[in-house]
Amino acid sequence: MNFLVINIKELIQVEQKSHLKVCGKQMSKLPSIKDAFLYVESGRIMGFGSMKDFNLKRERYYSMSSKIIDANSKSILPTWCDSHSHIVYAGSREKEFVDKIKGFSYEEIAKRGGGILNSVKQLQKTSEEDLYEQSMLRLNEVIKLGTGAIEIKSGYGLNTESELKMLRVIRKMKENTCAKIKATFLGAHAFPIEFKDDKEGYIDLLINEMLPIIAAEDLADFIDVFCDDGFYTTEQTERILMAGIKHGLRPKIHANELAKSGGIQVGVKYGALSVDHIEYTSDDEIKCLLDSDTMPTILPGAAFFLNMLLSPARKMIDAGLPVALASDYNPGSSPSGNMNLIVSMACINYKMLPEEAINAATINSAYAMGVSDKLGSIALGKDANFIITKPISSYEYIPYSFGNNVIESVYLKGQVQ
Ligand code: NIG
Numbered sequence: 001m002n003f004l005v006i007n008i009k010e011l012i013q014v015e016q017k018s019h020l021k022v023c024g025k026q027m028s029k030l031p032s033i034k035d036a037f038l039y040v041e042s043g044r045i046m047g048f049g050s051m052k053d054f055n056l057k058r059e060r061y062y063s064m065s066s067k068i069i070d071a072n073s074k075s076i077l078p079t080w081c082d083s084h085s086h087i088v089y090a091g092s093r094e095k096e097f098v099d100k101i102k103g104f105s106y107e108e109i110a111k112r113g114g115g116i117l118n119s120v121k122q123l124q125k126t127s128e129e130d131l132y133e134q135s136m137l138r139l140n141e142v143i144k145l146g147t148g149a150i151e152i153k154s155g156y157g158l159n160t161e162s163e164l165k166m167l168r169v170i171r172k173m174k175e176n177t178c179a180k181i182k183a184t185f186l187g188a189h190a191f192p193i194e195f196k197d198d199k200e201g202y203i204d205l206l207i208n209e210m211l212p213i214i215a216a217e218d219l220a221d222f223i224d225v226f227c228d229d230g231f232y233t234t235e236q237t238e239r240i241l242m243a244g245i246k247h248g249l250r251p252k253i254h255a256n257e258l259a260k261s262g263g264i265q266v267g268v269k270y271g272a273l274s275v276d277h278i279e280y281t282s283d284d285e286i287k288c289l290l291d292s293d294t295m296p297t298i299l300p301g302a303a304f305f306l307n308m309l310l311s312p313a314r315k316m317i318d319a320g321l322p323v324a325l326a327s328d329y330n331p332g333s334s335p336s337g338n339m340n341l342i343v344s345m346a347c348i349n350y351k352m353l354p355e356e357a358i359n360a361a362t363i364n365s366a367y368a369m370g371v372s373d374k375l376g377s378i379a380l381g382k383d384a385n386f387i388i389t390k391p392i393s394s395y396e397y398i399p400y401s402f403g404n405n406v407i408e409s410v411y412l413k414g415q416v417q
C-alpha cells in the first residue's frame with residue numbers, strides 16, 4: 001500500500017545522503033525537518049520533506065496514495081535497532097535477582113550453577129514450539145516499544161541439539177515478523193557442565209560439529225564469543241572466530257564486561273562488526289577501536305541491572321569513536337528490551353546527549369547488526385520502519401520522560417503493528 005503522513009511536527013533523523021554510521025562530534029547532530037511529510041510506497045520510504053515542499057507537489061502525492069494519515073502535530077523517528085539481544089530463552093531467573101539483592105555477585109551466582117547454566121538447563125528441556133511461542137511474545141512486546149530490528153543470539157543451548165533448536169526458532173521468528181532479525185551463533189557463551197574439565201573438547205565440538213551444520217543450513221549471520229574473565233580466553237576466542245569466519249560468519253564479541261579481557265583487541269583483529277559491553281575500556285582499547293570498522297556497543301541495561309561499572313561512552317565519543325546502544329535483553333543480566341529506557345539511561349548515566357543517544361540507538365545500532373543501508377534513519381529507499389510519537393514537545397522529551405511510553409504507533413515495512 002502507498003500512503004502519506006502529513007503535518008508531522010518533526011521528522012527526526014532524516015538523511016539526505018545516507019551514512020552507514022556516525023562518529024565522534026557528528027553524533028551530536030540529529031538532522032530533522034519541522035512541519036514535514038513522509039511518503040511510503042510498497043513498504044519503503046519514497047518521499048519526505050517539509051509541508052511547503054509537499055504543497056508544491058500535493059496533487060501528485062495525493063494521486064499516488066491510497067491513504068492519508070494526518071499526524072496532527074505528532075513527531076516521527078525511525079524505529080530503534082537493537083543490535084544485541086538474547087530474547088530466545090526459556091523461563092526466567094527472578095530467584096537469582098533476589099540472590100543479587102542479598103549480596104551475591106554475578107560471578108558467584110554463575111559459579112554456583114546459576115547464571116547462564118541455569119537458563120541452559122531450562123532451555124534444553126523446552127520444546128522448539130514452546131520456545132518459539134515464548135520468544136515471539138517478547139519480540140512482539142519490544143516491537144510495540146518501538147524496536148524495528150533486532151539481533152538475536154543463541155547460547156543457552158550449549159550442545160548441538162539445543163543450539164540448533166535456538167537458531168531454528170530464530171529462523172522461524174524471521175519468517176513470521178515484519179521486524180528485521182539477524183541471528184548470531186553464540187555457542188561460546190559459557191562452558192557446559194559436562195565439559196567443565198575439558199574446555200578444549202567443547203570448543204572442538206563447537207567448531208567441528210555445530211558450525212558445519214549451522215553453515216550448511218544457513219542458520220546464522222554472525223558468530224559471538226563471551227571473551228571475558230572466567231569464560232573464554234583470548235586464545236580460545238581466536239580459534240572460534242577463525243572457524244566462524246571460515247564458514248562466512250562475521251564476529252560480534254562480548255568483551256570486557258568483567259575485566260580488561262583483551263576481547264576488544266581480538267574483536268578488532270578479526271574484523272568484528274561490533275564489540276559489546278566494553279565496561280572495562282581504557283586508552284589502549286580506544287586507540288585500537290579508532291583504527292577499525294568495529295562498532296563499540298554499550299549495553300546500559302546490563303550495567304544498570306547488575307550495578308556494574310559503566311562503559312566510558314562519553315570518552316569514546318569525545319575521542320572520535322562511534323557508539324551504538326543495545327538492550328542485551330536476556331533473563332540474567334538485562335530482563336528488559338525497552339530501547340526507550342536504554343536511550344534514557346544513555347543520557348542519564350553515560351552523559352550522552354539526546355542526539356547522541358538517538359543516533360546510537362538507530363543508525364549506529366543498525367550498523368552494528370549490518371543493516372544500516374536499509375534501516376536506522378529516514379532516508380529515500382530505506383524500509384518504512386518508523387515510530388509515530390504521542391504529542392511531545394521535542395525529541396529531547398523522549399529520553400527525558402524516562403519509563404513513560406511516548407509511542408503512539410509503530411510501522412514496520414509500512415505496516416502498522
Ligand atoms: O550479555 N555476558 C554474557 N551474557 C549475557 C548474560 C547472560 C545471562 O546471564 O544469562 C550478557 O549480559
Ligand code: FE
Pocket residue numbers: 084085086254328330
Ligand atoms: Fe549479551
